[in-house]
Amino acid sequence: MRLFNLFWFFLVSLSLFGQGHGLAVMSIDLGTESLKIAIVSPGKPMEIILNTDSQRKTPLAVAFRDGDRLFGEAALSTAVRFPEKVFTHFLDLIGKNYDSPAVKLFKTRFPYHNMTKDPEKSTVILHHPDGMTFTPEEILAMVLHKAKSDAEIAAGDKQSIKDAVITVPPYFSQAERRSLTRSVQMAGLKVLQLMNTNTAVALNYGAFRRKDFNESNPNFVLFYEMGASSTVATVVAYQTVKTKERGFVESNPQLTIKGVGFDRNLGGLEMQIRLRDYLAKLFVEQTKNKYPVQSNKRAMAKLFKEAGRLKKVLSANTEHVAQVENVLNDIDLKAPVKRTDFEDLCSDLLGDRLTKPVMVALESAGLTMQEVDQVILFGGNTRVPRVQQALLDYFKINELGKSVNADEAAALGGAYQAAHLSKGFKVKTFIVKDANLYPIQVDFSREIVGEDGSKKTRLMQRVLFTRNNLYPTKKVLTFSRHSDDFEFFINYGDLQSFFSEEDIANIGSLNITKIQVKGVTEAMAKHKDENKEYKGIRAHFRMDESGILNMENVETVFEAKIEEPIEAEKGNVVGDAFAKFGNTISKLFGGGGSEEAVPTTGEEKPEEPSKESVDQSTNESTNGVNGTDSSSKASPNVTEKQDQAAAQNVSAESSTPVKTEVKIKTIKEPVIAEKTDLDLPPLDDSEINWSIKKLQDLIAKDEEKHKRDGMKNSLESFITETKMRLYENEYESASTQEEREKILKALETTSEWLETEADSADSKTIEEKLFSLMKTARDVFERVKEHKERPEALKALNEILNISRMFYEGALNTSAEDQIFTEVEITTLGKLVKETEVWLGEAVSEQERIPRFETPKLLVRNIQEKIVTLDREVKYLINKARTTPPKPKTTDDTAKPTENEADSSSEGEPNDETINMDQAAEDNIVNEVETDSKIKSDKPSQKAESSAEQSTTEKPLELSSNDADQQPQHSQKPKPTATVDEPHTEL
Known part of the structure; x- marks a missing residue:
């Protein structure tokens, strides 16, 4: 019982320690045009934070101008005048080959950016007019680091945030997901999970409706998102399931992604660009073709900004006036625009393309519209009236669900998942099963011998992950006919059956990874034995929570036949009990055969995980019975009986032949598996470190600028305030004319330097100037401070003196029978009071004879020392009075x-x-x-x-x-x- 109590005390201590010292976690809803940040910190609710501009949404923009690096709204303001110096919408370039359709579309939309092809990796390089070059991953890392800084400021208490859940579009390929993780690494963050945006919103929706779900009838909800660059429809099933993750059966809600449909190029950005071009057309008509505004990048940037504003206004109004000052050559644009004009411009976007993702999602989920319980909208561009009307007509319903925050649901869902994945928080379990969008297969070749004895190479294909395969999950693929070193390829599977040619082209390379298996020959030679049978080569794959495919290891597998004697008795009771207990523990904590075998056809032999797990369990059971002494120690009575039986039957055993049985033992020999990414060449450590150093240099430069600006402001404020104060009465009386002239001269000299040379000075130089001025004016400022604070200090000293004197007199006049203080204590207090009174009178008299512009003799700190001394002595006596029991009173009358x-x-x-x-x-x-x-x-x-x-x-x-x-x-x-x-x- 005592051990049980200690165990729970240990758990509670760990819990309290985690609450006191737990680190905050964050989620970043990463969109094409903006991002939202949510945090979960100890003692605070899950919340969307405000950025440095006090906004809940931060534009995804980075600008470099005049040596400064700007983010968010400041960067967008720069884009109006210098669009080529501002990087926006770069999420569409992450993990893309330079020849990708997405890159070509980006160049068409934003022609003022200088982009080149990396000669080694064929990826995109962005060039800044000032000569700087960046990859899209590096620019994204800058934004993520800024988001990290904003989150740490919002969390407060100097908390460091390192763990984050990042939301990504569900159509991101393997290359895009790996590329994004590199950006997160450069930003100094750790990826808890790359969570699909639609899944994060589904989690946010379900987390607050746990009681609405049951086990028998799943709820089907269709989530429809229209963001800046894409449109996604997702069918989600909600139900409760029974799990046994913690050793006992419990019922928890679960969301399962059943089907996804998307259009990568259908979003608010395309609508805004068409509206921008329409405004450019109106301007050309207004100026009668005198100014070709389309070729002027600054004018088009102004019109692009106005188009974004106009799109939002027309969602709530049927007509609005577009106004842009100084579009070109001091000519303004002012033109009325109707909602119908906007809808006509986007007629092809607002037609069948709106509902096609819904059709694909329902078909993928195997459901009809009638089986969907609710349609939920999210994403900023679902506010466009034509979008909502198209969905109402398609589903033939009267109202669309708007019960989630269209802008913040993904960030909040990601924050919930971040808290669940972190070690510092405990949240209610909500199981999330996401779906793999692109089928993945393994391709390899094998030599076969024909009937005529000739050798031929045959291409083999095995599906590893199907479309809508739930993850996270593990798979095992066995190569049973390979006995030498070989290679295989991990590629995308049958995409033509599910996606358009445009969608497939946007994926990029269909070859994901090349795996070279080495060391097979050596493993075969090492285990060459007539009692060992070669069972093939097993490759273990895992698709993690981020949807990224990983090959964990490759091993050769052999089975050895081992003869073991059969015990004469029917069983060892204690040994069997411990073996069963060991098997139970293995199932609870080891997971058993959790890896899924890949189904195969033809001559390839499928994996048998259940058999493998049985073998492991058998080995553990055998070790538990024959290899440990715990059973005999645990049951001495059983052991004693066994010993007696053995002694009685020793002669019989010597004459009886020992029976044996053949057992199968699985032997696994790891082999080398060299991985080469084919879809996107990876960055080696030196390249990643170079990118990190580049970003750190920019951060250091920003910090130096921030510090320099702060010191410059402090210096300017000190000069201005000191000039104003010098001729105030209290400062004039505390200084001489010579001192004031000296200070003014120093102020004027520094002020001139501030106007002429401060822009090129570093923060240390400015700080030295400030300290020099403060030193020059220090004597005057200290005199003023002393004269201002002395009256209050003297008042406090007189009060404590009065209290101490009365306490002393009371203790002195107490009768002997009631006295609790010693003579030394009373005398010490009286002496201290007397000395303080004498010192105070002399010090005040001396100070009154000194002019105010001279250094004072009676300092505030001396007065405070006297106060502390008196207070300490009186407190000691008071504490003694409180803790000393009263003396018993004695009287002549002793009667009770x-x-x-x-x-x-x-x-x-x-x-x-x-x-x-x-x-x-x-x-x-x-x-x-x-x-x-x-x-x-x-x-x-x-x-x-x-x-x-x-x-x-x-x-x-x-x-x-x-x-x-x-x-x-x-x-x-x-x-x-x-x-x-x-x-x-x-x-």
């Missing part, structure tokens, strides 16, 4: 008082002196006395009871709140002998 007399004595004697105090403090003391009296009630002395009751009416000395908190509680209080009318002064 009656109970009534004892009660009447508690009312207080007429000669008792009382001390005023707060009623609350009095009640506290009374409660203390009553509590202690109850504890000591086993003493039947009526005299003690009378003394205890009498002490409850006596009022202790008045203490400050801090003093009272620090003193120990005692039931008995000394009888006070002085009246204190003035409160104790705290300093």
Whole structure:
């Protein structure tokens, strides 16, 4: 029982430690145009944070101008004048080959960006007009690091945030997901999970409706998202399932992605670009073709910004006036635009393309529209009225669900998942099963011998992950006919059956990874034995929570036949019990055969995970019976009986032949598997470190600029304020004319330097200038401070002197029978009071003779030292008075008082002196006395009871709140002998 209690104490201690020192986690909803950040920190609710501009949504933009790096709204403001210096919409370039259709579309939309092809990796390189070059991954890393900084500021308490869940579009390929993880690594973050945006929204929706789901009838909800660059429809099934993850059966809600449909190029960005071109057309018509605005990048940037504003306004209004100042050559644009004009511009976008993702999602899920319980909208561009009307007509319903926050649901869902995946928080379990969008297969070749004896190479294909295969999950593929080193390829499978040619082209390379298996020949030679049978080569694959495919290891597998003797007895009771217990523990914590075998056809032999797990279990059971002594120690009676039986049958056993049985033992020999990414060449450590160093240099430069600007502002403020103060009365009286002229001269000199040379100076130089000025004016400022603070300090000293003097006089006049202080203590206090009074009188007189512009003799710190000394001495005596029990009173009448007399004595004697105090403090003391009296009630002395009751009416000395908190509680209080009318002064 004691061990059980210690165990729970240990768990509670760990829980409290995690709450006190747990780190905050964050989620980033990463969109094409903007991002939202949510955090979960100890003691605070899950929330969307505000950025440095006090906005909940941050534009995805980075600008470099005049040596400064700008983010968010500041970067977008720069884009109006210098669009080529601002990088936006770069998420579409992540993990893309330079020849990708997405890159070509980006160049068409934003022609003012200079982009080149990496000669080695064939990826995109962005060039800044100032000569800097960046990859899209590096620019994204800058934004993620800024998001990390904003989250840490919002979390407060100097918390460091390193773990994050990042939301990504569900159509991201393997190359795009791996590329994004590299950006997160460069930003100094750890990826808890790359969570699909639609899944994050589904989790946010389900987390607040846990009680609405049941086990028998799943709820089907269709989520429809239209973002800046894409449109996604997702069918999600909600139901409760029984799990046994913690050793016991429990029911938890689960969401399962059943089907996904998408259009990568259908979004608000395409609508905004068409509206921009329409405004450009109106401007050309307005100027009668005099100015070709389409070729002017600055003019088109202004029109692009106005088109974004106009698109939002037309979602709520049927007509609005577009206004742009100085589009070109000081000519403004002012033109009315109707919602119908906007819808006509986007007629092909707002037609069948709106509902096609819904059709694909339903078909993939195997459902009809009638089986969908609800349609939920999210994404900023679902606010366009034409989009909502198209969905209403398609589903033939009267209302669309808008029960989630269209802009923030993904970030909040990601934050919930981040808290679940982190070790510092405990949230209610909500199982998430995402679906793989693209089928993945393994391609390899094998030599076969024909009937004529000739060797031919045959291409083999095995599907590893099908479309809508749920993940995270593991798969095992066995190559049963390979006995030498070989290679195989991980590629995308049958895409033509599910996706259009445009979708397939946007994926990029259909070859994902090349695996070279080495060391097979050596493994075969090592285990060449007539008792060992070669069972093939197993490759273990895992698709993790981020949807990224990983090959964990490759191994050769052999089976050895081993003969083992059969025991004469039917069974070892204790051994069998321990073996069963071991098997149970293995199932609970080992997971058993959790890996899924890949179904094969033809001559390839499928994996048998159940058999493997049985073999492992058998080995563990055998070891438990034959390889340990625990069973004999646990049951000595059984062991004794076994020994007696063995002694009686020793002669019989010697004449009887030993029976044996053949058991199969699985032997696994790891081999080398060299991985080469084919879809996107990986970055080696040196390249990643170079990118990290580049980003760190930019961060250091930003920090230096921030510090320099802060020091510059401080220097300017000091100069301005000092000039104003020097001729105020209190500063004039505390300084001479010569001192003021010296300070003014230094201020003027520094002010001139600030205007002419400060822009090229670093923060250290500016800081030195500030300290030099402060040193010059320090004497005057200190005099003013002394003259200003001295009266209050003297008032406090006089108050503590008054209290100390009265306390001393009260203690001095206390009778011998009631005295609790020694003569030394009383004398020490009296001497201290007298010395302080003498010092105070002399110091004040001397200070009054000194002019205000000279260095004062009576300093505030000297006064405070005297206050502290007196306060310490009085506190010591007060504490002694509180903790010392009163002396028993002796009278000539030794008769034991009656109970009534004892009660009447508690009312207080007429000669008792009382001390005023707060009623609350009095009640506290009374409660203390009553509590202690109850504890000591086993003493039947009526005299003690009378003394205890009498002490409850006596009022202790008045203490400050801090003093009272620090003193120990005692039931008995000394009888006070002085009246204190003035409160104790705290300093």
